[in-house]
Amino acid sequence: MKARVTIMLKNGVLDPQGKAIHHALGGLGFGGVEDVRAGKVIELDLADGTSEDEVDRMCRQLLANTVIENYSIETVD
Amino acid sequence: MKSAVIVFPGSNCDRDLAVGFETVLGSKPAMVWHAESELPAGTDLIGIPGGFSYGDYLRSGAMAARSPIMRAVAEAAGRGVPVIGICNGFQVLTETGLLPGALMRNAHLHFTCRNARLRVETSQSLFTQAYSTGEEISIPVAHHDGNYQADGETLDRLEGEGRVAFRYLDDVNGSARSIAGILNGQGNVLGMMPHPERALEPAHGGTDGRRLFEGLLETVA
Numbered sequence: 001m002k003a004r005v006t007i008m009l010k011n012g013v014l015d016p017q018g019k020a021i022h023h024a025l026g027g028l029g030f031g032g033v034e035d036v037r038a039g040k041v042i043e044l045d046l047a048d049g050t051s052e053d054e055v056d057r058m059c060r061q062l063l064a065n066t067v068i069e070n071y072s073i074e075t076v077d
Numbered sequence: 078m079k080s081a082v083i084v085f086p087g088s089n090c091d092r093d094l095a096v097g098f099e100t101v102l103g104s105k106p107a108m109v110w111h112a113e114s115e116l117p118a119g120t121d122l123i124g125i126p127g128g129f130s131y132g133d134y135l136r137s138g139a140m141a142a143r144s145p146i147m148r149a150v151a152e153a154a155g156r157g158v159p160v161i162g163i164c165n166g167f168q169v170l171t172e173t174g175l176l177p178g179a180l181m182r183n184a185h186l187h188f189t190c191r192n193a194r195l196r197v198e199t200s201q202s203l204f205t206q207a208y209s210t211g212e213e214i215s216i217p218v219a220h221h222d223g224n225y226q227a228d229g230e231t232l233d234r235l236e237g238e239g240r241v242a243f244r245y246l247d248d249v250n251g252s253a254r255s256i257a258g259i260l261n262g263q264g265n266v267l268g269m270m271p272h273p274e275r276a277l278e279p280a281h282g283g284t285d286g287r288r289l290f291e292g293l294l295e296t297v298a
Binding site (some may be wrong): 014016020062065068 | 135136139143171172177178179181182183184185186224226227251
């Protein structure tokens with residue numbers, strides 16, 4: 001089983017990287033973008049029997065910094 | 078005095094910090110590799126140096142914060158042993174939870190390497206006691222992720238409890254309330270982005286960092 005963890009900055013946390021991407025898109029002439037937020041995706045190839053609860057603990061202990069980031073877990077069979 | 082400097086793969090200010098400890102405090106620190114699980118017995122001062130531990134993978138300081146030695150550092154900090162984290166060391170301390178908040182990408186996105194003017198916000202700490210409250214000093218910064226952020230309640234608490242140690246006088250990286258360095262609740266853990274160990278001798282271009290170490294000498298020696 002695989003788990004895909006998506007990590008995004010919390011709403012309200014300044015995202016300079018997203019801003020830069022937004023600016024660059026504008027520079028390329030793409031005017032139809034209101035806002036850009038950048039995050040990261042981490043794919044875990046899980047051993048049999050690894051629970052989603054365990055993945056949640058991985059997120060809280062290492063993969064995300066919950067001071068500034070939210071995460072979501074999607075399991076893919 | 079028995080000081081220790083923690084060394085991670087990718088630390089690059091460990092030797093500068095060791096020279097700082099030795100020059101001002103008078104004895105060589107133990108250089109402690111991240112994979113160790115214990116500090117030398119009797120360690121009474123811990124330095125977490127600048128650099129790019131683990132290549133800044135995942136988040137600056139994130140991997141280092143989970144390395145074996147950091148459990149021993151957290152335990153020592155809990156007993157009141159002074160801990161100073163500089164630059165990447167500050168990032169490591171926030172990632173371990175020894176200090177609140179987080180250090181994010183500089184708001185202007187540039188790596189910033191220059192002297193920064195700071196105001197000493199409190200002399201009521203073992204790290205800042207050799208300065209005067211309100212004094213202006215100049216200390217070099219060199220970072221990409223120095224933009225200190227925390228929620229409003231945390232920021233209010235830091236200010237209310239006198240735990241903002243240093244503030245930038247100019248906008249260096251977009252930090253909330255221009256915070257350059259903070260203390261933990263007990264006052265024995267300091268994290269700061271500027272590098273006092275790079276301002277010890279006239280040949281460094283300034284000596285304003287020296288008194289931080291001299292203040293420690295008064296407390297720890």
